[in-house]
Amino acid sequence: MSNNGYKSGSNLEKVLKAGHFAFTGECGPPKGANVEHLKEKFEHLRGKVDSVNVTDNQTAVVRMSSAAASAIMVANGIEPNFQMVCRDRNRLAMMADILGVYSLGVRNMLCLSGDHQKFGNHPQSKNVYDIDSMQLIAMVKKMRDEGKFLNEEEIDEPPRMFIGAAANPFADPYEFRIYRLANKIDAGADFIQTQCIYNMPRFRDFMKQAVDMGLTEKAYILAGVTPMKSARMAQYMAKMVPGMDVPEELIKRLQDAGKGKQAEEGIKFAIEQIEEFKEMEGVAGVHLMAIEWEHKVPEIAERAGVLPRPQVN
Amino acid sequence: MIVADRKSLEEIMDMIKPYNKILIVGCKGCVTVCNVGGAKEVGVLAAALKIGRKKDGNPIEIDEKTIERQCDPEYIEQLRDIYDRYDAVLSMACGVGPQFLSEAYPSQKFFPAVNTKFFGGAVQHGIWEERCAGCGTCIIHYYDGLCPIARCSKSLQHGPCGGSANGKCEISKDVECIWDTIVKKKMEQGRLEDLRQIRAAKDWQTARDGGPRKSIREELVQ
Ligand code: SF4
Ligand code: SF4
Numbered sequence: 001m002s003n004n005g006y007k008s009g010s011n012l013e014k015v016l017k018a019g020h021f022a023f024t025g026e027c028g029p030p031k032g033a034n035v036e037h038l039k040e041k042f043e044h045l046r047g048k049v050d051s052v053n054v055t056d057n058q059t060a061v062v063r064m065s066s067a068a069a070s071a072i073m074v075a076n077g078i079e080p081n082f083q084m085v086c087r088d089r090n091r092l093a094m095m096a097d098i099l100g101v102y103s104l105g106v107r108n109m110l111c112l113s114g115d116h117q118k119f120g121n122h123p124q125s126k127n128v129y130d131i132d133s134m135q136l137i138a139m140v141k142k143m144r145d146e147g148k149f150l151n152e153e154e155i156d157e158p159p160r161m162f163i164g165a166a167a168n169p170f171a172d173p174y175e176f177r178i179y180r181l182a183n184k185i186d187a188g189a190d191f192i193q194t195q196c197i198y199n200m201p202r203f204r205d206f207m208k209q210a211v212d213m214g215l216t217e218k219a220y221i222l223a224g225v226t227p228m229k230s231a232r233m234a235q236y237m238a239k240m241v242p243g244m245d246v247p248e249e250l251i252k253r254l255q256d257a258g259k260g261k262q263a264e265e266g267i268k269f270a271i272e273q274i275e276e277f278k279e280m281e282g283v284a285g286v287h288l289m290a291i292e293w294e295h296k297v298p299e300i301a302e303r304a305g306v307l308p309r310p311q312v313n
Numbered sequence: 314m315i316v317a318d319r320k321s322l323e324e325i326m327d328m329i330k331p332y333n334k335i336l337i338v339g340c341k342g343c344v345t346v347c348n349v350g351g352a353k354e355v356g357v358l359a360a361a362l363k364i365g366r367k368k369d370g371n372p373i374e375i376d377e378k379t380i381e382r383q384c385d386p387e388y389i390e391q392l393r394d395i396y397d398r399y400d401a402v403l404s405m406a407c408g409v410g411p412q413f414l415s416e417a418y419p420s421q422k423f424f425p426a427v428n429t430k431f432f433g434g435a436v437q438h439g440i441w442e443e444r445c446a447g448c449g450t451c452i453i454h455y456y457d458g459l460c461p462i463a464r465c466s467k468s469l470q471h472g473p474c475g476g477s478a479n480g481k482c483e484i485s486k487d488v489e490c491i492w493d494t495i496v497k498k499k500m501e502q503g504r505l506e507d508l509r510q511i512r513a514a515k516d517w518q519t520a521r522d523g524g525p526r527k528s529i530r531e532e533l534v535q
Contacts, residue, residue, distance in 0.1 A: 086467070087467070091514060113467055113469060113474050113475075114467075115476070115483070116466050116467060116476070116483060116484045118466075118484040118485070119483075119484075127467070129467045129468045129469070130514070130515075130517065131514045131515075132467070132468075132469045132470055132471050132472075133469075133471070133474075134470070134471035134511055134512075135470070135471075135511075135512070135513070135514045138511060139514070150514060166475065167475075168475030171473065171474070171475045171476065171477045171478060172473070172477050172478050172479060172480065172490075172493055173473070173477075173493055173496050173497060173500070175496075175500060175505075176473070176496045176500075176505070176508070179505060179508060179509060180471070180473075182509065183471060183508075183509060183511060186509075186511060187511050195475055242475075242476035242477075242478050242483035243474075243475045243476045243477065243478055243483065
């Protein structure tokens, strides 16, 4: 296969392999079949990021499928990072969707276990969890590198995906987090996108462990950034979002910024973070999750000095 | 054991509304142990139903009988002489009970008075918790005897997921994150490396996903 030594040949893979500091974005598909709405959201990201994560029934709320939204992106010349969760499909549906999106031009995918349906808008549903995120990573790798389905049958034209996984350095027990990351990389993750980071000392410590264990040699780690829109959002995330670590100082900093200026303070903090990540050993890029704030991405990218995005052929 | 909860009085009243003479059958097995369907509970339900029906101006006649087990044809035979004296029969066993009764006495109508929930045990007086999902291929030796299939909300074999916080599961502060416990136990024993393995996707054919299951013990089959 002629992919010039690339595993998938995706833009994200090329940017990372060339040693550039990657910058990825995110786009949640609409809660409806409104293609115009989707396009409007991702148009803000055009040229500003290397690839756009397309969430898969994020927080267990039904939305346009990430497969369809990813394909629409491909058709519009924007590179998606197709997210897939283990909650909603069994291994048959997963492999079928992987082949499907690949045939439609998708080249990156992010493997996740997914939020439990209890959080979403159909808590009554039956979940699947046939395989877990670790096994999903291994399955995609098997499909790509061995050209085989999970049952060992040969695949005619294997899907060549750049395989991503998530890491949350802030969930408990903390001591185990680095092991779980190591497992995901062993299972076959090519790149990692972390949960949004607010506790910088803890993240520095996590990255130091990753570097010491040689993990950053084996996979590209992208640090997760979500700009806070307000002190209230920060408080909400601190209290309500599981596995999220929002230090008091940050909440206070946003409060102190005063009315009408909290969003700007949130963006400032995000930019300071990105500046630090650029210098941090082992960090290969930033994954900016500007939840329902896609229109702010160009400004953040500009001010964080990550534009223009590199072109790698 | 199998843990069950009794259905609400309203629901039971509604089920048996058209009938005037019923039998309530208790079970001395699991549901007696979890205080749901033994002789005592049969008595309590009978009394409550009689009072309820009297209030509605539609009195009911109820007989009570509690047998050894409703998951065994041998004991179910004990109802042979009486089952057809009633308009309907309420079973206070787990879901197996009313089904075995229905199969043994096809002409009678059987209703479940309990909601059958899970395989678990008493963690303290009055509190029962799920411990096994009956997946058919036990793998808890990998996890120091703790079951992530039944006890992790996502049945993860490589947890804990990113939602684990302070030993609690992401779904609720009232739910223990079993993965937190598994990891801590490994850490205490200095065996965290055990969890550096990647496990193959589980074969669910031995679980309910393989269709209704059967267990045959050749040496006992006559
Ligand atoms: S692994 Fe399966 S059989 Fe063993 S305790 Fe868990 S659910 Fe039950
Ligand atoms: S928080 Fe723990 S118990 Fe809950 S789904 Fe995650 S790993 Fe499983």
